[in-house]
Amino acid sequence: MAFLWKRLLGTIPSLLGVIVVTFLLSHALPGDPAAYFAGPAANAASIAEVRTKLGLDQPLPVQFLRYVGDLAHGDLGNSLTTGQAVTTDLLQRLPASLELTFYALVFAVALAIPMGVWAATKPDSLVDHLCRASVSVAAAFPTFFVGLLLVYIFYFLLDIAPEPVGRLNEILYTAPPHVTGAYTLDALIAGDFATFRACLAQLVLPAISLGLFALAPIARITRASMLQALGSDFTRTARAGGLPRGKILITYAFRNALLPVSNVLGMVFSFLLGSNVLIEQVYGWQGIGAYAVTAVLASDYAAVQGFVLMMAVLYVLLNLLVDLLGTVIDPRVRFEA
Amino acid sequence: MTAQLTIEDFSLVFRTRHGTVRALEDVSLSVERGEIVGVVGESGSGKSVLAYAVMGLQDAAARVQGGRILFGGLDMLGAGEQALADVRGRELAMIFQSPRTALNPIRKVGAQIEDILREHANLPSRELRKHAIAALARVRIPDPERRYNAYPFELSGGMCQRVMIAMALACSPFLLIADEPTTGLDVTTQAVIMDLIRDMSRDQRMSTLLITHDLGLAGEYCDRIAVMHAGHMVEIAPVEELLSRPAHPYTRQLLAATPTPRSTVEGLVSIPGQLPDLRRDLPPCRFSARCERHVALCDEAPLPWTSLSATHLVRCRVPL
Amino acid sequence: MSRAATLGRNIGHAFGENRLTLVAVAILLVLLVCAAFGTALAPYDPLMTDSTAKMSPPSGLHLFGTDALGRDILSRVVVAARLDLGMAISAVVLSFVLGLALGAVAGYFGGWADRIIGRLMDTIMAFPLFVLAMGIVAALGNSVLNIILATMIINLPFYCRFARGEVNVRREMGYVEAARMGGNRALPVLVNHIIPNILPAMMVQASLNMGWAILNAAGLSFIGLGVRPPTPEWGIMVSEGASFIISGEWWTFVFPGAALVLAVFCFNLLGDGLRDLLDPRRRV
Numbered sequence: 001m002a003f004l005w006k007r008l009l010g011t012i013p014s015l016l017g018v019i020v021v022t023f024l025l026s027h028a029l030p031g032d033p034a035a036y037f038a039g040p041a042a043n044a045a046s047i048a049e050v051r052t053k054l055g056l057d058q059p060l061p062v063q064f065l066r067y068v069g070d071l072a073h074g075d076l077g078n079s080l081t082t083g084q085a086v087t088t089d090l091l092q093r094l095p096a097s098l099e100l101t102f103y104a105l106v107f108a109v110a111l112a113i114p115m116g117v118w119a120a121t122k123p124d125s126l127v128d129h130l131c132r133a134s135v136s137v138a139a140a141f142p143t144f145f146v147g148l149l150l151v152y153i154f155y156f157l158l159d160i161a162p163e164p165v166g167r168l169n170e171i172l173y174t175a176p177p178h179v180t181g182a183y184t185l186d187a188l189i190a191g192d193f194a195t196f197r198a199c200l201a202q203l204v205l206p207a208i209s210l211g212l213f214a215l216a217p218i219a220r221i222t223r224a225s226m227l228q229a230l231g232s233d234f235t236r237t238a239r240a241g242g243l244p245r246g247k248i249l250i251t252y253a254f255r256n257a258l259l260p261v262s263n264v265l266g267m268v269f270s271f272l273l274g275s276n277v278l279i280e281q282v283y284g285w286q287g288i289g290a291y292a293v294t295a296v297l298a299s300d301y302a303a304v305q306g307f308v309l310m311m312a313v314l315y316v317l318l319n320l321l322v323d324l325l326g327t328v329i330d331p332r333v334r335f336e337a
Numbered sequence: 338m339t340a341q342l343t344i345e346d347f348s349l350v351f352r353t354r355h356g357t358v359r360a361l362e363d364v365s366l367s368v369e370r371g372e373i374v375g376v377v378g379e380s381g382s383g384k385s386v387l388a389y390a391v392m393g394l395q396d397a398a399a400r401v402q403g404g405r406i407l408f409g410g411l412d413m414l415g416a417g418e419q420a421l422a423d424v425r426g427r428e429l430a431m432i433f434q435s436p437r438t439a440l441n442p443i444r445k446v447g448a449q450i451e452d453i454l455r456e457h458a459n460l461p462s463r464e465l466r467k468h469a470i471a472a473l474a475r476v477r478i479p480d481p482e483r484r485y486n487a488y489p490f491e492l493s494g495g496m497c498q499r500v501m502i503a504m505a506l507a508c509s510p511f512l513l514i515a516d517e518p519t520t521g522l523d524v525t526t527q528a529v530i531m532d533l534i535r536d537m538s539r540d541q542r543m544s545t546l547l548i549t550h551d552l553g554l555a556g557e558y559c560d561r562i563a564v565m566h567a568g569h570m571v572e573i574a575p576v577e578e579l580l581s582r583p584a585h586p587y588t589r590q591l592l593a594a595t596p597t598p599r600s601t602v603e604g605l606v607s608i609p610g611q612l613p614d615l616r617r618d619l620p621p622c623r624f625s626a627r628c629e630r631h632v633a634l635c636d637e638a639p640l641p642w643t644s645l646s647a648t649h650l651v652r653c654r655v656p657l
Numbered sequence: 658m659s660r661a662a663t664l665g666r667n668i669g670h671a672f673g674e675n676r677l678t679l680v681a682v683a684i685l686l687v688l689l690v691c692a693a694f695g696t697a698l699a700p701y702d703p704l705m706t707d708s709t710a711k712m713s714p715p716s717g718l719h720l721f722g723t724d725a726l727g728r729d730i731l732s733r734v735v736v737a738a739r740l741d742l743g744m745a746i747s748a749v750v751l752s753f754v755l756g757l758a759l760g761a762v763a764g765y766f767g768g769w770a771d772r773i774i775g776r777l778m779d780t781i782m783a784f785p786l787f788v789l790a791m792g793i794v795a796a797l798g799n800s801v802l803n804i805i806l807a808t809m810i811i812n813l814p815f816y817c818r819f820a821r822g823e824v825n826v827r828r829e830m831g832y833v834e835a836a837r838m839g840g841n842r843a844l845p846v847l848v849n850h851i852i853p854n855i856l857p858a859m860m861v862q863a864s865l866n867m868g869w870a871i872l873n874a875a876g877l878s879f880i881g882l883g884v885r886p887p888t889p890e891w892g893i894m895v896s897e898g899a900s901f902i903i904s905g906e907w908w909t910f911v912f913p914g915a916a917l918v919l920a921v922f923c924f925n926l927l928g929d930g931l932r933d934l935l936d937p938r939r940r941v
Contacts, residue, residue, distance in 0.1 A: 017780030025796040140922035144879050145914035152902045233438040241453045242425030274787025293880045296795045308792035312784045331488045
């Protein structure tokens with residue numbers, strides 16, 4: 001339990017840094033922040049009004065304290081485009097992004113880890129070279145380009161994928177009653193399998209496009225750490241003990257190879273959360289990424305900052321999760337803490 | 338006595354990018370029931386390669402060129418992977434140097450012993466834990482119930498080696514191969530580990546093949562010693578005879594280079610020259626380039642074995 | 658050894674990494690020539706619209722076809738090389754130099770400098786990097802220069818941490834120690850004795866990083882940041898072509914996208930090749 005607290009405390013400096021950066025991005029940069037917050041259609045009077053309302057005429061430290069105070073109340077300001085509180089907007093759209101990211105991660109892990117393991121058991125074989133080649137090629141494809149290519153092939157040419165109109169074709173289906181906000185989960189809870197299948201069908205292409213870029217780092221590190229584990233002394237001991245091949249591969253080699261794999265997951269999450277923005281744009285996905293793009297283009301300042309902050313907090317929490325996963329895998333990490 | 342392990346005219350090469358390494362040539366050795374045999378040589382002499390070949394765990398680049406290895410009734414070179422896996426851990430066990438890395442770092446030592454028992458011992462699952470703890474107790478690990486739950490990094494090197502021995506002996510094997518089991522351990526722990534191995538083999542009538550570079554250690558614990566040099570077996574003799582009357586010039590040099598309680602640092606002699614490059618064409622006697630007794634006859638193939646007695650064999654034209 | 662394994666090894670040798678690196682270098686040279694002389698090489702003016710040839714598929718006249726305004730896509734793809742490679746290269750060069758400087762200071766002096774710089778880099782890394790880049794461009798203003806700046810900032814930690822580690826190790830080495838004992842001050846020691854030794858490894862890092870920088874810059878312009886139409890740029894061209902997917906005009910987005918893939922792939926190959934050259938043991 002002590003190590004859990006230690007890890008939790010360890011995230012505080014990161015969170016603090018994140019808050020300072022988002023504050024600086026919105027309050028201490030060239031130009032007139034008040035003009036930013038007032039939006040492109042503002043005149044001198046409305047800018048002045050915004051300035052006093054947001055306290056932008058105060059010195060920076062005071063503004064910072066006020067910013068932190070607002071954050072503590074969950075107040076990220078109001079969006080100019082939707083007219084709602086940014087917090088409300090983001091929370092409304094967050095489940096869509098999380099659902100997409102989750103499926104993308106599942107796709108990437110489910111494909112990359114077996115590939116890496118397979119390649120490591122047959123180093124220098126045809127399988128190994130094919131794996132390495134396909135993985136490097138996948139790493140060169142911009143996510144948004146992959147997204148468009150998949151739409152072109154599977155929707156336009158082959159017509160086996162549904163129209164890329166977001167999470168659900170609302171002309172044909174109605175969204176499941178809101179419980180978690182994740183459509184596939186909510187549809188299952190409601191017992192509506194037709195809607196569940198429709199939601200899943202909408203998810204397939206975006207999740208693959210998003211996951212493809214995460215494939216390369218996971219497969220590479222799996223292969224490398226598997227090779228190392230298979231060549232290790234303890235694998236040799238297991239073989240000398242006459243243990244069955246499957247046991248050696250899974251319990252001895254793979255479990256040891258998992259720690260380096262969990263270490264690259266942090267980088268993978270950075271990719272996934274960032275690329276989310278691009279994929280949501282391609283597929284008309286109504287998540288926080290698409291919201292942020294609209295906000296950026298409309299100079300909707302509070303909305304953009306809220307989005308950046310939320311993504312960063314999400315990322316810090318995901319890294320914490322990965323960290324905890326590492327302690328589950330490796331008892332040594334647990335004892336060091 | 339019946340031979341537990343018979344190695345006959347065994348030859349093995351490594352195919353590498355830089356040529357073929359003739360790592361073992363015409364090696365013969367047998368180990369009787371309950372006997373402790375030492376294989377002694379410098380690093381690079383092929384003694385570990387021999388040990389791994391007996392286990393059937395040789396490197397992917399290794400190619401067997403000829404000879405036989407018989408373990409009990411089983412032809413180890415002809416047996417399939419399944420038959421080998423069945424024998425390993427049950428009838429034939431091995432312990433290694435650097436015991437800390439030889440154990441799975443993220444698995445409790447008790448669970449690692451149970452893995453072996455589950456595979457070979459035919460026990461009901463609920464009995465596994467009891468037997469694993471008994472195995473730990475047998476190698477004189479204090480407080481075995483607590484140690485059962487320990488991870489290797491929580492144990493000292495000597496304690497890890499005891500766990501390795503407990504694992505190896507868990508199924509009461511007929512033959513234990515110990516590859517430099519005390520390298521990297523401090524001197525007092527070395528003696529404890531070696532005493533343990535010797536007592537275990539006496540108690541269980543288990544044969545032991547001790548692979549070591551330390552002639553002194555082999556002299557103390559073995560019944561017979563085989564000396565290897567550059568992939569050749571050069572001399573085999575009962576331990577007292579080998580130590581008191583070495584017949585091969587290499588054995589004598591090894592003895593001179595071995596510290597004893599009475600020797601001084603000045604009295605120790607290092608062996609001149611280096612091991613020959615095993616990728617080149619080699620003379621019949623691979624020691625000839627380092628040998629002060631070298632005569633013309635030495636370059637005539639084949640190099641025969643000479644019997645000095647029924648049990649003392651030497652492979653030299655001009656033995657001492 | 659199985660037959661598949663032997664076959665694999667042969668293929669591995671036939672397309673050996675080195676030959677692949679050469680191919681990558683050749684393609685990169687072509688791209689760099691496009692970047693340098695794009696306007697002269699392009700068969701058409703990349704901005705010239707032609708209402709008689711809207712949306713024509715690839716043909717002898719327009720190898721890559723034309724877009725919705727009748728502009729020649731081949732010309733636009735060729736000319737765009739300058740902007741795309743230019744943004745990525747300048748961002749990487751900037752973060753290389755700044756990262757090296759910060760990392761060297763942190764690694765050489767340690768103490769407070771190290772702690773502050775380290776904290777700064779950790780803070781950058783606490784963001785999903787593309788999201789941070791979006792935030793920076795949104796804050797600084799929507800321009801190409803700010804895209805470069807944002808890409809520079811999100812690449813900074815990689816160079817800084819790498820340089821810090823290397824400098825820290827080398828600081829204690831004999832030849833550096835000797836130079837310090839000889840009365841050399843910090844800056845000459847760093848510049849003359851330490852930095853030249855870590856440059857090769859940093860260069861490998863940079864070429865591995867280039868592909869990623871290209872993807873980032875193009876991603877930002879794909880969502881409409883920085884580059885404004887009608888400027889030819891691969892990301893924005895893909896974005897413009899995207900609306901025609903549903904009607905099947907694939908050439909509008911496939912060619913600029915393919916140019917991106919090619920550039921990124923070549924830089925990745927080059928980076929891998931350089932790394933193998935420098936340190937064959939680190940191959941994974």
